Amino acid sequence: MRLGSSWRSFQWLALAGFSLALTLGAEAQQKLDIAPRATVAIRDARLVTVSGETIERGTLVIRDGRIAAIGASAPIPAGAQILDGKGLTVYPGMIDAGTSLGLVEIPAVAATVDQGEVGDYNPNARALVAINPHSAHVRVTRYNGITNVATMPDGGVICGQATFINLYGTSPQEMAVVPSLGLVVNFPRLNVGGGGPFAAFRQPPPANIAEAIAARNRRVEELRQVLREAADYGRAKAAAASDPKIPRPATNVVYESLLPTLRGETPVFFRADRAQDIRAVLAFAEDMGLRPIIVGGNEAWVCAAELKAKNVPVILTGVLDLPNREDDPYDVLYENAAKLHQAGVRFCISTGDNGAHVRDLPYHAGMAAAFGLDPKVALRAVTLSAAEVLGVSDRVGSLEVGKMANVVVADGDLLEPRTRVKYAFIDGRPAQLTSRHTELYEQFKERK
Incomplete structure (x- = not known):
C-alpha cells in the first residue's frame, strides 16, 4: 500500500x-x-x-x-x-481458471512460495488464506485485462481447496468471490518416463510397465480409501445428528473438508494430461460419485468422445506447450481446443501458470484461434466458458x-x-x- x-x-x-x-x-x-x-x-x-x-x-x-x-x-x-x-x-474481464497466482512470488526463493502443504492428503488446506494480495503478479495480470483467477494449491495427492478471486483488494477476504471453489487432486499417474526437454531431470520410471501400473494402482487405492473413510465419517455424523443415543464421532478436519465434495456440492479438479490418466479419472470419479473437472488435458482430444459422453469439462493449460512426445506434430497442442470444440466437449483455456505469466492468457486463446478455433469461441474460452466450468457464470463471464x-x-x-x-x-x-x-x-x- x-x-x-x-x-x-x-x-x-x-x-x-x-x-x-x-x-x-x-x-x-x-x-x-x-x-x-x-x-x-x-x-x-x-x-x-x-x-x-x-x-x-x-x-x-x-x-x-x-x-x-x-x-x-x-x-x-x-x-x-x-x-x-x-x-x-x-x-x-477475462478469467484464468487454473493458476496458482498469489501463492508463488519467486519460485527460486522458498520464503515466497506457499503453494502446498507437507503430506499427501490435505483437503483442509485452503488456497485463499495463503494468497498475497500485494503480489506484483496481480497488477501485471490485471493490466492485460484479466480480472479473475481460480487459484489452486499443489503438492501431494489431495492438494486442498481452490479459490476464485477478483484481482483487486487489500486482503484475501476482500478478493474472494468463492472462498472454497472445489477440491484439487493430483491424480496418481502412470510413470513410464518419456522424452521432452527435461526428461533427464525427472524421477526415473520403474523397471517395467507392470511395476509402473502396480505403483499407480496402489496410489489410486489409497485415494479411494481416504474418500471412503470420509464418507463413513459423514454417515456417522448424520446418524448421530438424527439420534441422540448414537455417539458423535470425534471431529476430523481432513474428513470434514471432504464432505462437501462427497455430497456433490463442489467439484474435484483432477490434474491429468495423458489420455490414459484422463480415462482413469473418469472411471474413478464415476465410481466414487464425484463431479470431475480435468485440469491440464494435453491429450484430452484423444478421449474427447468419453469426455463428451460423461459431460466432463476440461481446463486446458497447455495450449502453448511443447508436444508431449518427440514424434507429435508441432501444433498438436495448439489444435487441442479446436478439436474439443468440434467434438462438443465443454472446455476453457488457462495458462496453468503460478503467477508471472498469467498475464499471457489472451495469447493462449489467440493461439488456439490461429489453429482452428473460431475466434468468438476462443474469446468465450477465457470469459464465459471459464465461468461456466467453474460454476460462477451467474456472476461473471x-x-x-x-x-x-x-x-x-x-x-x-x-x-x-x-x-x-x-x-x-x-x-x-x-x-x-x-x-x-x-x-x-x-x-x-x-x-x-
Whole structure:
C-alpha cells in the first residue's frame, strides 16, 4: 500500500486519459488502497457481450458494483460519470481458471512460495488464506485485462481447496468471490518416463510397465480409501445428528473438508494430461460419485468422445506447450481446443501458470484461434466458458444486467498482442492499470 505525506490530502485516483475521477480522504485511502464503487456510463462503445450479440455502438452502465444497463440506447442515470467509448471495445474481464497466482512470488526463493502443504492428503488446506494480495503478479495480470483467477494449491495427492478471486483488494477476504471453489487432486499417474526437454531431470520410471501400473494402482487405492473413510465419517455424523443415543464421532478436519465434495456440492479438479490418466479419472470419479473437472488435458482430444459422453469439462493449460512426445506434430497442442470444440466437449483455456505469466492468457486463446478455433469461441474460452466450468457464470463471464461489473475497455481485439486495455473495472471499482512493468518503463524511457 502506498503511504506517506502525499496521501494526507484528498487524492484523485484517475485512470490515464479517463475523465472519471474519484476523491478519497487520506484516512480512507490508507485503509483501502482501492477505489470506491462508482456509477459510470461507457457511451458510444462497441460492446462484446459474449453471451449474446455484439452491440456495435451502445452504452453500458455500471452502478453499485453491477452492470445496471446495456444496450444501443441504454438510459444513463443522473449523476453518472461518462466515459467516451468512441473507438473502444468493452469486454467482460477475462478469467484464468487454473493458476496458482498469489501463492508463488519467486519460485527460486522458498520464503515466497506457499503453494502446498507437507503430506499427501490435505483437503483442509485452503488456497485463499495463503494468497498475497500485494503480489506484483496481480497488477501485471490485471493490466492485460484479466480480472479473475481460480487459484489452486499443489503438492501431494489431495492438494486442498481452490479459490476464485477478483484481482483487486487489500486482503484475501476482500478478493474472494468463492472462498472454497472445489477440491484439487493430483491424480496418481502412470510413470513410464518419456522424452521432452527435461526428461533427464525427472524421477526415473520403474523397471517395467507392470511395476509402473502396480505403483499407480496402489496410489489410486489409497485415494479411494481416504474418500471412503470420509464418507463413513459423514454417515456417522448424520446418524448421530438424527439420534441422540448414537455417539458423535470425534471431529476430523481432513474428513470434514471432504464432505462437501462427497455430497456433490463442489467439484474435484483432477490434474491429468495423458489420455490414459484422463480415462482413469473418469472411471474413478464415476465410481466414487464425484463431479470431475480435468485440469491440464494435453491429450484430452484423444478421449474427447468419453469426455463428451460423461459431460466432463476440461481446463486446458497447455495450449502453448511443447508436444508431449518427440514424434507429435508441432501444433498438436495448439489444435487441442479446436478439436474439443468440434467434438462438443465443454472446455476453457488457462495458462496453468503460478503467477508471472498469467498475464499471457489472451495469447493462449489467440493461439488456439490461429489453429482452428473460431475466434468468438476462443474469446468465450477465457470469459464465459471459464465461468461456466467453474460454476460462477451467474456472476461473471459476460456483459449482462445484474452481473458483477468486471469489465475491461480496450482499443482493439482483446486476444491480439498489440491491443491495450485502457480501463478496467472490478466489482464496479475503477482499477489502476499500472504494474512493475509500467513503472520501470516510466523510470527508464528517457535513458539513452
